[in-house]
Amino acid sequence: MREYVIFKGSRNGLQLVLDASVEFEILLENLAAKLESAVDFFSRGTMVEVPAKVRNLSFQEQEELSKLLAGYGLVFREVNDQCADDIAMFETKEIERLVIAKTIRSGQEIIHQGAVVIDGDVNPGAEVIAGGDIIVNGTCRGVVHAGAYGDIRATITAQRLLASQIRIAGLIARAPDHLDQPDQAEVALIEDGIVIIKTVSMQEDEMHKLQA
Amino acid sequence: MGEVIVITSGKGGVGKTTTSANLGTGFALQGKKVVLVDADIGLRNLDVVMGLENRIVYDLVDVTDGNCRLKQALIRDKRYESLYLLPAAQTRDKNAVTPEQMKQLCDELKQDFDFVIIDCPAGIEQGFKNAIAGADRAIIVTTPEVSAVRDADRIIGLLESEGKHNPKLIVNRIRPRMVKKGDMMSIDDIIEILAIDLLGIIPEDDYIVVSTNRGEPAVVNPISQASTAYKNIVRRLMGENIPLMIIEDNTSFFNKLKKIFNL
Structure with missing residues (x-):
């Protein structure tokens, strides 16, 4: 069985790492089994941190998680710092592209190891972090990070690319303070070590030339 | 069986309490039986805006703690028989109540x-x-401000994750003259970002300040522009199909004349 729940040691106690691609119910079952198998291992009152960024837990989910942990004498705490390699800990053989058919709103965050396709807008204050490409079939005004694990070939495409910040691999590009409204789909990619933005049609023309 | 409607915004000072008071009073004007619940425990305001502050004996926390019966804590409005208020506690804080108790x-x-x-x-x-x-x-x-819209967006996301879909939007304090000049976000700009149904728009209206200080909701006043806007929203919530009101700048001399002669 693949492990969806991992305990890691951290400065303040334990850190719980949850696989973002799995249903919450399954995670909860997985966690219960894990706790049951090692009742004596966990000392009472140990602080268990759940990095907020790994998954966006609803209030109810947070409560359920906290109840389950409390049953084993553990204290649940949500923390906000999290490094991207927590997710990389889950070895996945084939990374599927994640398709999300809704608008990503302020405070919401999508983290995925593969490519991410958003059928909707990415609003200001929202973040999309993908191991591969990011495609937004709508207006992108939030922060987008493609190739988050170092893939410099990753690209970001949006119908209207108005992102406040574009990150590809280790590079960060900030939007100019006065941004003209683009009237056609644009793509951001790394060329010669800098992030550049061009229209999708320009990009396609270049591809054809290369092929010819 | 009635309907529970929450008025929320994320950001403070955008007009949640004013909207609550006016919609509540608006429903009462339409002959509906309404109760306003002030969930702002520790910073209660709704009683002041409704002008009912001096009638508070018991509050919401007294009810949830079992110090009194629900009926005892409900305050009947001084103007409308079918309008009630359940005030918040002022001496407690938000943790005095749990979501289960509220439900x-x-x-x-x-x-x-x-x-x-x-x-x-x-x-x-x-x-x-x-x-x-x-x-x-x-x-x-x-309100037509970037920060308020950002917070509204966050709230829509949080409501979604709690399984509360399709919230409706009220844009408050629109100043048509500033929108026309491009100095203020327009309704279209806001809808483009939030992408939810628009329930109504309320123009900036000095009378709101007067009404809040008097403890008399603006809907009671027939000549205030905000009053008409709130009345329209009430009727939309009751299922009527009312077109959005065209807010015009009525500060010019000619418009004032037009108004006097009811043109």
Whole structure:
């Protein structure tokens, strides 16, 4: 069985790492089994941190998680710092592209190891972090990070690319303070070590030339 | 069985309490039985805006703690027989109530009232969680400011993750002259970002300040522009199909003349 729940040691106690691609119910079952198998291992009152960024837990989910942990004498705490390699800990053989058919709103965050396709807008204050490409079939005004694990070939495409910040691999590009409204789909990619933005049609023309 | 509506915004000062008071009074004007619930425990305001401050004996926390019966804590409005207020406690804080208790309270109120309107506190913490716990639908209030719209967006996301879909939007304090000049976000700009149904727009109106200080909701005043806007929203919430009002700048001399002669 693949492990969806991992305990890691951290400065303040334990850190719980949850696989973002799995249903919450399954995670909860997985966690219960894990706790049951090692009742004596966990000392009472140990602080268990759940990095907020790994998954966006609803209030109810947070409560359920906290109840389950409390049953084993553990204290649940949500923390906000999290490094991207927590997710990389889950070895996945084939990374599927994640398709999300809704608008990503302020405070919401999508983290995925593969490519991410958003059928909707990415609003200001929202973040999309993908191991591969990011495609937004709508207006992108939030922060987008493609190739988050170092893939410099990753690209970001949006119908209207108005992102406040574009990150590809280790590079960060900030939007100019006065941004003209683009009237056609644009793509951001790394060329010669800098992030550049061009229209999708320009990009396609270049591809054809290369092929010819 | 009535309906529980929560009025929320994320950001403070955009007009949640004013909207709650006016919609509640608006429903009462239409002959509906309404209760306003002030969920802003520790910073209660709704009683002041309604002009009912001096009648408070018991409050919401007294009800949830079992110090009194629900009926004892409900204050009947001084103007309308079918309008009631359940005030917040001022000496406690948001943690004095749990979402489960609020849900139970809403379910109980729903039995007796056509509409239960909950005035949500600003923020996204405990107070917000309490306020939305028992709501059947949500109304988001925002102003044409980038920060307020950003917060509204966050709230829509949080409501979604709590399984409360399709909130409706009220844009408050629109100043048509500034929008025309391009100095203020327009309704279209706001809708483009939030992508939810627009329930109504309220023009900036000096009379709101007067009405708040007097403890008399603006809907009572027939000549205030905001009053008409709130009345329209009430009728839309009751299922009527009312077109959005065209807010015009009526400060010019000619417009004032037009108004006097009712043209």
